[in-house]
Amino acid sequence: MVSSIDLFEAITRKAYRYTSRSTSDVIDLHPFDRHNIHEKLPKNVRRLFDDGHFSQATFEAVKYIDKKVKKLSKIRKSGYQLIMIAFNETSPLVKLTDLTTTSEVDEQQGYKFLFAGAVMAIRNPRGHEVAVHE
Numbered sequence: 001m002v003s004s005i006d007l008f009e010a011i012t013r014k015a016y017r018y019t020s021r022s023t024s025d026v027i028d029l030h031p032f033d034r035h036n037i038h039e040k041l042p043k044n045v046r047r048l049f050d051d052g053h054f055s056q057a058t059f060e061a062v063k064y065i066d067k068k069v070k071k072l073s074k075i076r077k078s079g080y081q082l083i084m085i086a087f088n089e090t091s092p093l094v095k096l097t098d099l100t101t102t103s104e105v106d107e108q109q110g111y112k113f114l115f116a117g118a119v120m121a122i123r124n125p126r127g128h129e130v131a132v133h134e
Contacts, residue, residue: 041061041064042060042064044060045057045060045061045064048060058122059122059123062118062122062123063123065115065118066078066079066082066083066123069086069087069094069115070082072086072093073086073093073094074093078119079119080119082119083112083115084116087108087111087115088112089105089108089109089112095108096108096111
């Protein structure tokens with residue numbers, strides 16, 4: 001049985017077919033660029049990724065997002081509380097859309113939940129727990 005994550009990944013890997021780039025252009029791109037990963041992530045995130053430390057690269061990227069949202073919103077909290085306040089669709093401190101249509105409100109709310117989930121699932125456990133290797 002194919003999971004929804006596997007299905008989503010399969011779709012995103014084929015998305016280049018619907019762009020103006022040729023297949024050879026996409027193949028020659030760095031994996032960050034192929035997967036539309038934001039270029040402003042810190043250089044250490046790409047270095048960790050290139051060295052095969054994908055989990056640590058993801059952890060560092062989520063920590064960067066948390067710090068960036070904290071700076072943009074001027075909120076002293078971090079993690080879930082920060083994200084829920086900063087991206088609140090009724091009075092956001094970090095406004096991603098004009099919030100004039102239902103779709104724009106949904107997009108704002110969607111990113112709020114994506115980022116909140118990321119800090120809860122990726123940053124918090126790894127930032128507060130000790131890794132035990134047996």
